[in-house]
Every structure is written in structure tokens, then in C-alpha cells.
Amino acid sequence: MEIAIIAHDGKKAEMIQFLMDFKAVLSAKKIHLIATGTTGKNAEKAGFKVRKLLSGPYGGDAQIAARVAEGKTNMVFFFRDPLDKHPHEPDIAMLMRLCDVHNVPLATNPATAELLMKSV
Numbered sequence: 001m002e003i004a005i006i007a008h009d010g011k012k013a014e015m016i017q018f019l020m021d022f023k024a025v026l027s028a029k030k031i032h033l034i035a036t037g038t039t040g041k042n043a044e045k046a047g048f049k050v051r052k053l054l055s056g057p058y059g060g061d062a063q064i065a066a067r068v069a070e071g072k073t074n075m076v077f078f079f080r081d082p083l084d085k086h087p088h089e090p091d092i093a094m095l096m097r098l099c100d101v102h103n104v105p106l107a108t109n110p111a112t113a114e115l116l117m118k119s120v
């Protein structure tokens, strides 16, 4: 199963904490992580194996959106920062839209991500 992880700068620490909390589940269930560039770098530093795509503002969200549309990514954890502005807002909206188009589970905060992980 492929899960995409993406976190805006103000939410990266929460993403790493979330991954730590579910480390055992991630390895037991053979989950392949993919990530936008900087989120992926942070996850690697914390000891997780992750395939890094481009950084979000440079097309990383769009790359993940394409994988969702192609049926390659099965779940998306996208910890968005609702208190910040993002130059690539159209890409963010596209990713969320394609999750809905293809009925792919999308968690935009740790509380929802936790519920999804418990169902994996």
C-alpha cells in the first residue's frame, strides 16, 4: 500500500510525531511512503524510508495528485497549515479534488490521519 505524506512548514513537526507514533504499524503493514521533497527529507532524518518527489511549490503536490489519479497512491496524509499562504494553492486544490474524484482517503490533520491509520 502506498501512502503519501505532505506537510506544510508549520505542520512538519506534527507529521514527524505522527509517523513516530505509528512507526510499528507502518512497518508491520508494509506501507510504502512517498512525500513531497522537504517533508520527505524530514521523514528520512527521523529514520523513515520514503520516496521523495519534488518540493510542494515546485510540483510535488501535482506529482502526488497524478499518482492518485493513476491509482498508485492509496491514501494521502496532507497536514495543511490553514494559517499560512501558499504560492501553489492551485496544486493543493487539485490534489484534494483528485482525492475526491477517485475516492482516495485524505486526512488533512493528525486527528483524521490517526483514525485512518487505525483502519489500515
Ligand SMILES: O=C(CO)COP(=O)(O)O
Binding pocket: 006, 007, 008, 009, 035, 036, 037, 038, 039, 040, 054, 055, 056, 057, 060, 061, 086, 092
Ligand atoms: O508545499 C507543500 C504542500 O503543499 C509541502 O512541500 P514540502 O514537503 O516540499 O515542503
